[in-house]
Amino acid sequence: MNIGEAASATGVSAKMIRHYEEIGLIRPAGRTGAGYRVYGPKDLSTLSFVRRARDLGFSIAQIRDLLALWQDRDRASADVKRIASAHVEEMKAKMRLLEEMVQTLEHLSAHCHGDDRPDCPILEQLAGGGSECCA
Amino acid sequence: MNIGEAASATGVSAKMIRHYEEIGLIRPAGRTGAGYRVYGPKDLSTLSFVRRARDLGFSIAQIRDLLALWQDRDRASADVKRIASAHVEEMKAKMRLLEEMVQTLEHLSAHCHGDDRPDCPILEQLAGGGSECCA
């Protein structure tokens, strides 16, 4: 199987497959005499694993660890769970940050006429016009 | 005022001030005879504006527009509100994505023993063991 077929079979772009190989996330693929990369069923499983992990937002570093655990039959599930929990906490932290920003902006927007007049609490806030607008 | 003082006064790093100047987000600062950048009160206001906008998660492109509106006395507040609303929607979309990923992972984690045994639904899911685990 060539890289293009592997790409469409796993949903990982050919570009990213080469990239993952280059950074050592996956083992270098076999090569034909002409230098084409060749992929077997095992490689496809690995690539699919990586794609699913990325879909869940894991970082490359985390995926590296998950792959190692996956390939280790003596792994402890606690190790996997720890990585997943850490990732969940990271995502929740990001959500809290986003939520804060959304809250602030929605509050400011609620007091912005949104018409032709130039008066705008959003800009006032950004300009440093104090942290409160009405309360 | 030198760049270092401007940086600590506004919370924008010297590095970023130079960067913002280079990409044309802010006007090139004045220079001393020796080539040092010089900042006045107006420049500090602009930098603070940029920092507050970044704190609210606006992209450089959005900040560029907000800055233009801020400096335009004839602006319509509707324009500002539109940018803010677009940004809020982007953030909410990101939150939904994160929430989905968190849901999935928490669900899988809940069914992972997290002990010394190798059995782990998280890895099974990543390996392509089907999208459901128990329901």
Place this chain on the structure above:
DNA sequence: GCTTGACCTTGACATGATGGGAAGGTGCAG
């Protein structure tokens, strides 16, 4: 056998916001 088109190779560059560091000039205080 030769052409053509689809595919492969490597390599470089871009994003976006930020940090780090090197090499060299400047300014001030002692």
Place this chain on the structure above:
DNA sequence: CTGCACCTTCCCATCATGTCAAGGTCAAGC
């Protein structure tokens, strides 16, 4: 005058991904 803190520019790195270019390869059709 020396030393240190600060400034300058320039290059490189992150992270995941895309795009583009120049060139090699393969298979099919004639």
